[in-house]
Amino acid sequence: MHEHEDAFREFLAKRGLKLTPERRLILEEVFRQHDHFEAEELLFRMRQRKVRVSKATLYRTLPLLVKAGLLREEVFGERHLHYEHVHGRKHHDHLLCLSCGKIEEFFDETMEQLQEQICARHGFAPTGHTLEIHGYCKDCRKRRG
Amino acid sequence: MHEHEDAFREFLAKRGLKLTPERRLILEEVFRQHDHFEAEELLFRMRQRKVRVSKATLYRTLPLLVKAGLLREEVFGERHLHYEHVHGRKHHDHLLCLSCGKIEEFFDETMEQLQEQICARHGFAPTGHTLEIHGYCKDCRKRRG
DNA sequence: CTCGATGCAAAGTATTTGCACCTAT
């Protein structure tokens, strides 16, 4: 699976930046995640695997991966960022459970089209969006009656 | 316009909390804003008006106003919160311009209904949502051709 | 060989908390 590494290398080369071992290790770990994650979480997992990269380098690398289009930045109302890699994942939106904290994903084509229409009405050229619905998930509704 | 104060007092009383002068001053300033604002910004404006409330009290009061349903919390991708009061304002979503930082508001009934449908499909009981579309506004598109 | 990159620790930013004193109910 060197496809991401190649993409990253190309992105870096284009702006005179270098693909260092550290950046490669971070990229590797990012794509090992199968869900949303936070910076500190990633660092912790790398340390568990005995992979050592400084916090500073991690914080310097994540934005690069976002700019390279390999990572997506999500804001979940907390005061730190969440990320998710883009490996063959289509865009999707989120349902956040206020009770158990679970994050469900969904995709709805009608929703996407509707947003295009709204933007057109405002003369707005969209580059992306975030839709986050807060509430209570199926399980938590059952649990509390 | 004591209607908000009454609502806040009722909210507080219900849980054995008190309506102090400081809380009243913060509430007053919140409804003096006609747009989104940040905690530090509000504090600054209060200081300009020679109204003195400690930072700690402000940070302790804002969440109360949110819980009381008088203030809405918005997350604009930055790492600090934005607020907007709810005085007779209907729910709306946002268009964020990446170039000039302008925030346009919009409301679309079809969008609201569509979200209800999506939630129903997932057995999810929504309490609210945030939809933020990022891109370039009409003016900035003109400016850059 | 030359910039860009790294690690460390110190500095920032936004927000929260402990504590001694104060006050709305």
Next chain:
DNA sequence: ATAGGTGCAAATACTTTGCATCGAG
């Protein structure tokens, strides 16, 4: 009276930055 509230300053959480050294291209 008394539980809750206040200001202050110290603490926290997350992220950024300065600097001396290192290493990819």
